[in-house]
Amino acid sequence: ATTENPSFSVISPLMSRSLLLTLQPLTDDDVGLLVDRAVTDARGLNGAVTLADDARAALIRLASGDARRALTGLEAAAAVALSKGKEGAVPAATADDVAQAVDKALLRYDRQGDEHYDVISAFIKSIRGSDPDAALHYLARMIEAGEDPRFIARRLVISASEDVGLADPQALSIAVAAADAVAFIGMPEGRIPLAEATVYLATTAKSNAAYVGIDAAIADIRSGGFGRVPLHLRDAHYPGAKRLGHGRGYVYPHDGEFGILPQQYLPDELRGKRYYEPKNLGAERDISARLERIRRILDGR
Structure with missing residues (x-):
């Protein structure tokens, strides 16, 4: 069993002789039931904390259908709540505790896995489809997941050539300038030229x-x-x-x-x-x- 797409890590001859069973992400209701059980079960927190509704919702949202992420976030949030609680009282973990415990959104994103390719594919297709809002959404997902900004910049340069082309010859210069800016100033400020290039490419005329x-x-x-x-x-x-x-x-x-x-x-x-x-x-x-x-x-x- 593996949590990643075996197509990226298992050689083709072995894949052809294997039975591939794909497990789909859990629903929000499933994750919620799991979190509730982990709070009360003796094998979990055993009632050491309670969970506020906003914290529960935050954990479900951040888990993105992955039970492990939900449990990891719950454990970290409980530790924060216990550290602030009064002796003898059962503290309630809040959404603020979740935010404090999880310094990065629990995005389902692996730079070597299928989600990496899914998100960059959605990013480029949103630009090609002239939807700047969707393109910025996927750009934000990649940035928050720690994607290499140089990889994003390279894809913008490719998009400027492939999808915009000579309908707007300036697009390639803007994409290259964004790549140069990212290399020069680094992150987190590099997100700004990346966003500018993304919006420009998404909203300009296009020709392939x-x-x-x-x-x-x-x-x-x-x-x-x-x-x-x-x-x-x-x-x-x-x-x-x-x-x-x-x-x-x-x-x-x-x-x-x-x-x-x-x-x-x-x-x-x-x-x-x-x-x-x-x-x-x-x-x-x-x-x-x-x-x-x-x-x-x-x-x-």
Whole structure:
């Protein structure tokens, strides 16, 4: 038995020969019954303290369905209450005692486990879905759980490139600046540039056109969809290159009126192929209109 996702720690051959049974988190009612029993049972606190309603609710909330966390928090809160209680009296553990005993929220979060990947996945998908409130929530969960802020910053840089792209070219600069700021000032102040970058990425225009384009180009390369570099684009600086026809027929774009001249750049096998298709969103709206004119000139139309 393990408290973590075995997919991250057990090798595939062993997993394929194993029966995996997943135990779901306890409900709040289940955790509440467990806490109540632990307060009164001889194997627990044996009535040494009572539990105020707000403390009980706090323990249930902080446990996040994990009985061990609830019992650990209860034991720590009881110790605080007993240290402040009067001799001969049964003290009541309060929510303040719980807060004092637990200096970090009992978040179910393991930087090597499935919750780590679940939360960062929800964080990035909230940014992609343009929900800054949800994105800040998951950012806060990672920060409070002690996640490496550099990991968060790296994911923001990736999101700026993958999900925002050229719809807002400034997004990548903001994400990189946030990463630099975190490295420079550290935590806890580093949470502020992380939050700023998170909100900016979540609320700006988005396009994955460049991301889709490079993946499509890579897919063609991997499937053998490439040819020789056209002769006029080949390197012609070394002795004998011109004799091979390298560089012959190349036209210098800056000689054109608009800095563009008709010319083939893709290999013959891919002539006319379109990898980058900008969206009509944000700054890519202007790119789309300009690219349409560029392609007409390149094609000699």
